[in-house]
């Protein structure tokens with residue numbers, strides 16, 4: 001399945017997905033690495049690998065709808081069938097999300113539904129959590145709220161700083177994302193099943 005990976009920065013999760021796709025038995029291949037920021041280090045890495053890359057700079061557009069129309073056109077032109085958000089720092093509107101529902105995934109550095117949004121590691125430390133981690137979920141219009149596909153957990157250690165905790169979580173992200181993408185591509189869980197499981201957990 002052709003996938004596009006959307007980044008804004010370092011792109012280490014994108015790299016993990018690219019590495020997974022190098023295995024002929026893996027059910028995806030990367031047809032586009034796209035960044036909203038021309039300076040994203042991950043973009044340069046992808047170009048060096050000979051992967052198709054694109055920049056859709058949000059600052060060049062008058063508003064979100066125009067930005068997303070250009071984004072969508074580029075994704076369609078690349079033949080993307082699924083999209084993986086991997087440190088993509090733009091919020092997407094319901095119009096865009098609904099176009100891709102069930103084929104649009106995100107990775108978030110917390111055990112959702114805890115710690116949606118930014119600064120998750122610092123917030124988990126400040127709250128005295130003993131466990132932290134990361135989540136891969138289907139994207140819905142509400143931020144970091146979509147049905148979960150999978151999670152990975154790490155302990156919070158006594159001497160942790162936000163950076164040391166982030167590094168431990170990131171190590172898990174790199175295994176979790178390819179595993180969850182493959183599972184979702186194989187149809188387990190489907191968006192509907194993930195929704196139903198989420199509803200059961202949260203009452």
Ligand code: GRF
Pocket residue numbers: 007009010011012013014042086087088107108109134170173
């Ligand atoms: C990761 O922690 C990811 O979970 C979050 O942003 C970070 C991106 O890191 N959404 P990278 O660009 O994949 O290295």
